[in-house]
Structures are given as structure tokens and as C-alpha cells.
Amino acid sequence: MGAGMAGAIASVRARFSSWRRSTRPMDSRLAVALLFLPPALFLFTLFVALPMGEAAWYSFYNWNGYGTPETFVGLKNYALLVQNRAFRIALCNNLLIIAVSLAIQLPLALAMAILLADRIRGAVAFRMIFFVPYVLAEVAAGLIWRFVYDGDYGLLAKAAAALGFAAPYVLADRDLAMYAILIVVVWKYFGFHMMLYIAGLEQIDPNLYEAAHIDGATGRQILARVTLPLLGPTIRLSVFFAVLGSIQLFDLIMPLTKGGPSDSTQTMVTYLYSYGVTRMRIGFGSAVGVILFVICVAFAFGYNRIRTRYD
Amino acid sequence: MTERARYDTAVTLSPVLRYAILFLVAGLVLVPLLATALGGFKSLGDLRVNPFGLPAQWEWDNYWSIVAGPRYWQLLWNSLVIAVLTVVLTLAASAMAAFVFAHVHFFGSTFLLRYLLLGLMFPAAAAILPLFIKIRDLGLLDTYWGVVLPQVAFGLGMSILLLRNFFRQIPAELLDAALIDGCGYIRFFRHVTLPLSRPIIATVGVIVFVHSWNNYLLPLVVLNRDSIYPWPLGIMAYQGEYSTDWQLVLAFVTLTILPAIVMFVVAQKYLVAGLTAGAVKG
Numbered sequence: 330m331g332a333g334m335a336g337a338i339a340s341v342r343a344r345f346s347s348w349r350r351s352t353r354p355m356d357s358r359l360a361v362a363l364l365f366l367p368p369a370l371f372l373f374t375l376f377v378a379l380p381m382g383e384a385a386w387y388s389f390y391n392w393n394g395y396g397t398p399e400t401f402v403g404l405k406n407y408a409l410l411v412q413n414r415a416f417r418i419a420l421c422n423n424l425l426i427i428a429v430s431l432a433i434q435l436p437l438a439l440a441m442a443i444l445l446a447d448r449i450r451g452a453v454a455f456r457m458i459f460f461v462p463y464v465l466a467e468v469a470a471g472l473i474w475r476f477v478y479d480g481d482y483g484l485l486a487k488a489a490a491a492l493g494f495a496a497p498y499v500l501a502d503r504d505l506a507m508y509a510i511l512i513v514v515v516w517k518y519f520g521f522h523m524m525l526y527i528a529g530l531e532q533i534d535p536n537l538y539e540a541a542h543i544d545g546a547t548g549r550q551i552l553a554r555v556t557l558p559l560l561g562p563t564i565r566l567s568v569f570f571a572v573l574g575s576i577q578l579f580d581l582i583m584p585l586t587k588g589g590p591s592d593s594t595q596t597m598v599t600y601l602y603s604y605g606v607t608r609m610r611i612g613f614g615s616a617v618g619v620i621l622f623v624i625c626v627a628f629a630f631g632y633n634r635i636r637t638r639y640d
Numbered sequence: 641m642t643e644r645a646r647y648d649t650a651v652t653l654s655p656v657l658r659y660a661i662l663f664l665v666a667g668l669v670l671v672p673l674l675a676t677a678l679g680g681f682k683s684l685g686d687l688r689v690n691p692f693g694l695p696a697q698w699e700w701d702n703y704w705s706i707v708a709g710p711r712y713w714q715l716l717w718n719s720l721v722i723a724v725l726t727v728v729l730t731l732a733a734s735a736m737a738a739f740v741f742a743h744v745h746f747f748g749s750t751f752l753l754r755y756l757l758l759g760l761m762f763p764a765a766a767a768i769l770p771l772f773i774k775i776r777d778l779g780l781l782d783t784y785w786g787v788v789l790p791q792v793a794f795g796l797g798m799s800i801l802l803l804r805n806f807f808r809q810i811p812a813e814l815l816d817a818a819l820i821d822g823c824g825y826i827r828f829f830r831h832v833t834l835p836l837s838r839p840i841i842a843t844v845g846v847i848v849f850v851h852s853w854n855n856y857l858l859p860l861v862v863l864n865r866d867s868i869y870p871w872p873l874g875i876m877a878y879q880g881e882y883s884t885d886w887q888l889v890l891a892f893v894t895l896t897i898l899p900a901i902v903m904f905v906v907a908q909k910y911l912v913a914g915l916t917a918g919a920v921k922g
Contacts, residue, residue, distance in 0.1 A: 358744045358746065358825070359746070360825075361739075361740060361744055361824075361825040361826060361829075362740050362744055362746060362749070364736075364826070365736035365737060365739060365740045365829075366736070366737055366740055366752065368732070368733040368736065368737075369733040369734060369736070369737035369756060369796050369800065370737075370752070370755075370756070372733060372789065372792055372793040372796065373755075373756055373759060373793050373796050375774070375789075375793065376771065376774070376789055376790040376792075376793035376794070377758075377759045377767070377790075377793045377794060377796075378755075378758070379770075379774070380767035380770035380771040380774055381762070381766065381767045381770075383767075383770035383773075383774075384766065384767050384769065384770045387769070387770060394772075394773060394776075437665075440661075441662075441665060444653070444658055444661060444662055445662070449655075449658070451662075455662050455666060457908075458666045458669055458670060459665070459666070459669060460904075460912075461669065461670075461673070461901070461904070462669060462673075464850075464900055464901070464903075464904040464911075465897050465900060466853070466854035466856070466872055466897070466900065467854065467856065468854075468856050468872040468875060468876060469872075469875065469893055469896060469897045469900075472875065472876075472879060472889065472893050473672050473673065473676045473893060474672065475879075476672075476675075476676060476679065476886060476889070476890060477672050477675070479886065481688060482679075482684075482687050482688050482691055482886045483691060484671070484672065484675055484691050484692060487691050487692065516668070516669065516672075520669075524912060577763045577765060579765060579856070579857055580854075580856040580857065580872075583856070583876070584876060584879070598763075598765045598857070601765060601768070602768075602857070602860075605769055606768065606769065606772070606861055611769050611770075611773065614768075614769045615769050615770065618765065618766040618767055618768065618769060618770075619766070621762070621763070621765060621766040622762045622766040622767075625761055625762040625763065625766065626761050626762060629760075629761040
């Protein structure tokens with residue numbers, strides 16, 4: 330290691346000493362910072378930081394986007410939101426998506442990761458298959474499932490008919506549509522979490538399993554006392570991704586229901602789109618954006634605190 | 641990851657049960673996909689009575705009519721232009737910034753890094769309306785740049801984080817030696833950092849490309865002219881027009897996910913690596 334490093338340094342030194350004669354170093358630390366940082370800082374400020382700040386500002390106005398915002402309404406946009414039925418449904422749906430992600434999707438992903446352990450035959454093929462839905466764009470996945478759920482041509486209707494049920498129009502049913510979407514969410518994202526778990530499992534020292542075996546631990550004990558505790562950081566990370574993704578869910582819902590029927594499948598972002606963007610209610614929509622921002626940032630900070638405590 | 645790590649988790653399931661579960665889940669994952677691809681080969685009547693099985697008669701025309709027309713290729717081209725511009729700009733801006741954050745410490749550099757990483761915490765959706773106003777005021781509505789530039793801006797946080805973590809592993813002695821011998825920072829960046837960082841640059845590039853390729857909300861808000869629609873917008877418009885002709889929609893969906901599947905198979909290594917790099921390093 331030490332000798333290799335010295336060799337590397339010597340060779341680099343040899344390469345650069347030939348340059349010294351031809352050019353003098355014009356760039357100091359300051360110069361490189363002044364040259365290299367501005368593109369990123371400029372783009373970030375213009376298209377991320379400023380718009381987020383403006384969202385907070387616009388959220389106090391009624392504004393249709395033309396001229397400058399003049400009708401100051403204070404907190405009225407937020408008050409409207411809190412009272413709004415569709416927005417409350419959207420919040421509840423986001424919570425439901427988080428709950429299903431944590432209670433169904435992640436255990437399924439973990440189970441698949443563990444089942445694919447031990448280098449069993451076909452493990453690589455199964456991994457790839459389970460990961461494919463994650464690779465698809467949300468819009469494509471949504472359209473595929475719109476077909477699956479279609480009451481006339483879809484797979485579900487046909488399967489139901491074969492079992493003697495009437496063909497259901499799942500996505501047109503206020504009571505069923507959200508559950509139909511939840512199934513798509515699990516289908517689409519469990520493979521991603523499975524990949525995280527597989528990466529985590531591969532980092533666990535196999536000697537620990539061997540030691541547990543020798544000490545006579547059962548499979549269940551090994552899972553509870555060795556695998557799960559050592560997988561802790563990975564599980565926390567996967568919870569983080571699952572929650573953040575659930576809060577932002579939008580693309581998948583548009584091809585399926587666009588938030589309908591009668592707002593039963595709205596999420597915060599579909600709500601922002603249908604009531605803010607399409608109606609050009611800049612102030613009102615910005616208020617939704619600010620709430621989304623606050624939830625995301627609060628969650629990220631909370632996650633960080635937990636992570637630094639345990640990891 | 642030296643040799644393929646063994647992770648014997650001591651599952652006590654019988655092999656039969658284990659494979660039964662795996663095949664069941666694989667079936668649930670694959671059936672919608674296969675039915676979609678096959679549905680594109682059916683006539684509408686066939687699809688209605690037989691959505692699961694093989695086509696009674698293979699209707700190659702469904703696919704052929706899409707591939708022969710300009711619409712499909714136009715959508716892919718638009719997506720490709722937007723994605724390539726986004727990748728190139730994101731990599732350029734974030735590699736330069738990451739280099740500074742990895743090797744040059746000055747008053748306020750930590751603050752600037754934290755500022756740029758703020759973008760990791762919230763989605764573009766939160767600022768979408770002011771972003772729309774900004775893009776409109778800059779005259780970028782209905783242009784590639786109106787989608788590309790905000791995508792770059794929102795991708796910077798992730799790229800800078802991954803690149804900086806990698807750049808920092810290049811030993812400081814190497815940089816010191818180079819500096820003593822009169823090689824400047826910029827030259828070191830071009831001739832040492834970048835060549836050494838090809839794997840991570842490829843990884844970040846693939847992640848940014850996929851995000852751009854699949855992005856829906858931003859183009860939906862910024863683009864109004866279907867001649868510059870990327871494919872997610874185009875396919876939604878197509879579905880709207882042909883909503884009664886499921887066989888055509890299914891063929892179109894299959895054709896549009898084909899590039900993603902090919903990309904996945906080709907760039908699989910980088911995709912999975914990027915995913916876990918972002919994950920493990922955090």
C-alpha cells in the first residue's frame with residue numbers, strides 16, 4: 330500500500346514536472362473555486378432555490394400568473410386547503426400509500442431478497458424479473474395497469490368473469506380505485522427495495538451465520554438476531570426512500586385515474602396539478618407546494634437525526 | 641465486493657416451497673407485461689374475449705403502423721435530445737463543483753455544499769408553479785431548454801454528492817505532489833480526477849439519463865406543442881386519441897418501453913451500482 334502509493338506519487342510527479350517548464354500554474358485555489366462553482370450555483374439558485382422561495386411568497390396571494398401578484402390574502406390559501414375535502418382525501422391517500430409501502434411492500438421485498446440468498450439456481454434471473462417494473466417509466470406502468478383493470482378488455486375483468494363475478498370497472502369505482510393503485514405501487518417498487526436489501530445482505534459477514542449455525546441457532550433465530558439487526562441501516566434507508574416516494578407519487582396516478590373518480594385517488598401532487606396547475610391558481614397551488622416542501626424537509630431532517638443516532 | 645459474496649441466511653424453507661413462491665411472484669410481475677406485449681398483436685375483438693392467451697391471429701400491422709409512422713420516432717428523438725443535454729450539462733456542472741468541494745476548502749465552502757444539497761430534500765413538484773412562471777418569463781416555454789435546465793438544476797444535489805464522495809477517495813498526496821510540481825488544479829481535474837472517475841461518472845450519467853427519460857411532470861407543465869413532446873407525454877396523448885383501440889395503445893406502450901428494457905440490459909451494472917452507491921454512502 331505504502332510502496333504503491335509512493336510509486337504513484339512519483340510517477341505523477343514525473344509526469345507533471347515536464348509540464349512545469351512549459352506552463353506556469355495560473356490557477357490558485359481561489360481561481361478554481363471561482364471558475365468551477367458558478368455554473369452549479371447559478372442553475373441551482375435560478376431553478377431550485379428561487380422558485381421554492383417564490384412559492385412561499387406567492388402562497389400569500391391570489392394570482393392567475395399574469396402581471397405581478399397584488400391581491401394579498403394572507404393565510405387564506407392555507408385555510409382553504411385545510412378545509413378542502415379533496416385535499417384532505419389527498420393527505421389521507423398519501424398516508425395510506427406510506428402505510429402500504431411500509432407494511433406490505435418492504436416485507437415483500439425483504440422476503441424476496443432472503444429467498445434469493447444462498448446463490449440458488451436462477452437467482453439472477455429472478456432478480457432481473459423483479460427489478461423490471463422499477464425500470465419502466467411510471468407513465469408506461471400506469472397505462473399497462475389501466476389495461477389490466479379495464480372493465481371490457483382487461484385481465485382482471487376476464488379473470489373475474491372466469492370465476493363467475495361480474496366484470497368490475499375497478500378504476501371507475503370510488504371505493505376500489507385507490508386500492509387498485511396501491512397494488513400497482515407495490516408491483517412497481519418492491520423490486521427496487523429488494524435490490525437494496527440484496528446489497529445489504531451481501532455485506533453481512535458470512536462467518537456470523539456460520540458461528541450461529543455452530544451454536545445451534547434455528548433459521549428463525551438467525552433471521553431475528555443476525556440478519557435483521559445487521560440489515561438495520563439498509564432497512565432504514567429503504568424506509569426513507571419508500572416514504573419520500575410515497576409523498577411524491579404523481580406520474581403513476583395520472584394514466585390510471587388522474588385523481589378521480591370524484592377525487593378519491595388524489596395525492597398531494599395530483600391535487601396540486603389538478604387544482605393549481607391546470608387552473609393556473611398560482612397562489613393556491615404554491616400553498617400546496619409549500620406544504621409538500623415542509624413535509625419533505627421535516628421528514629428528511631427527522632430521518633437524519635434517527636440515522637445519526639443509530640448508524 | 642470481491643468474489644460474489646455468499647450470504648447464507650439459513651432459510652429453512654423447503655426448496656419446493658421456495659421456488660413456488662418465487663415463481664408465483666415472478667408470474668404476478670410478468671403477466672401484465674406479457675399481456676401488454678401480446679395484446680399489441682391482437683385484433684380488438686380478440687383482445688376482448690382473450691386478453692391472456694396468444695393472439696388468435698398475429699396482427700403485425702398494429703406494431704408496423706406505429707413503427708412506419710413518424711410519430712413514434714419523433715417522441716423518442718425528443719426524449720433523447722432532452723436526456724442527452726441533461727446528462728451532459730449535469731455531469732459538467734456537478735463534476736466541477738464536486739471537485740472543488742472534494743479538494744478545495746475555503747471560508748464558506750461547507751455552507752455552499754449544504755446549500756446545493758438542499759435540492760435533494762424536496763421534489764420539483766413543490767416549486768412547479770413558480771418554476772413555470774420563471775420558464776415562461778425566460779421565454780423557454782415549449783423549448784427543450786425549458787425542460788433541460790430545471791432538470792439539471794434538480795439533479796445537481798444527487799450528482800454532486802456521489803461525485804464528491806468518489807473524488808475524495810483520490811489521495812490528497814497525489815494532488816499535493818501535482819501541485820508542488822506546478823500542475824494546477826484544473827489540469828489535475830482534467831488529467832487525473834476525470835480519468836480515474838470514469839465508473840462513477842458513468843453511474844451518475846445513467847441515473848440522470850433514466851430520470852430525464854421517464855420524467856413526466858416538468859415536461860407536462862412546460863411543453864404544450866406535441867412536436868416537441870418527450871415520449872411520456874406523447875404516449876398519454878396517443879392513449880387519449882385511441883382510447884377505444886386498446887390493441888394500438890398496447891402496441892405503442894410496448895414499443896416505448898422497449899428502449900428502457902434494452903437500456904436496462906446494457907447499463908444494468910451501472911444502474912444497480914448507482915442505486916446502491918447512493919444508498920450505502922447516503
